[in-house]
Amino acid sequence: MLTALLFVGPAxxxxxxxLMLNYGKDGSMVFEPGFLKAELGDTITFVPENSSHYVQSYAVPDGATPWKSKLDQPFTVTVDKEGVFLYYCPPHLMMSMIGVVQVGTAINLEAVTEKSAKLRSKIVMKNERLDNYLSRIVK
Ligand SMILES: [Cu+2]
Structure with missing residues (x-):
């Protein structure tokens, strides 16, 4: 059993x-892609293509490891729990530099929706971006 798991895991x-960008296809101060569907065990690398960005998780599934990268440094995370991860770039939160990663099933969707309402109060520009990404979560 263990051997089988090890064998299929990497494949x-x-x-x-x-990418963390000053300008992308969803506008300025943006993660690209802003919505990502991943599977348990996948790795995600946040790449600072432009400077003055980093990433911090805001809502994560129960038991998942929160994310916080260093300014201007690439940051790799292996997604260790199923559910929705909502994250943002702290210096550009008010400009809607936010993103959503869905890992497998969106088991914590209710909690994320609730927390996103609090996050929304800190966003000044491009409020529709959060709704856009949240609407892409597969239920
Ligand atoms: Cu930023």
Whole structure:
């Protein structure tokens, strides 16, 4: 059993990249892609293509490890729990530099929706971006 898991593990897990950009296809101060569907065990690397960005998780599934990267440094996380991760770039939160990663099933959707309402009060520009990403969560 263990051997089988070790054998199939690497073949199934994907490596994703999310760029931290001053300008992307969703506008200025943006993660790209801002919504990502991943599977348990995948790795995600946040790549600071432009400077003055970092990433911090805001809502994570129960038991998941929160994220916090260093300014201007690439940051790799292996997603260790199923559910929705909502995150943002602290210096640009008010400009809607936020993102959503869904890992497997959105088991914590209710909690994320509740927390996102609190996050919304800190956003000054491009409020529709959060709704756009949340609407892409597969229920
Ligand atoms: Cu930023």
């Amino acid at each position: 199934l897990s994907a490596e994703h990249r999310i």
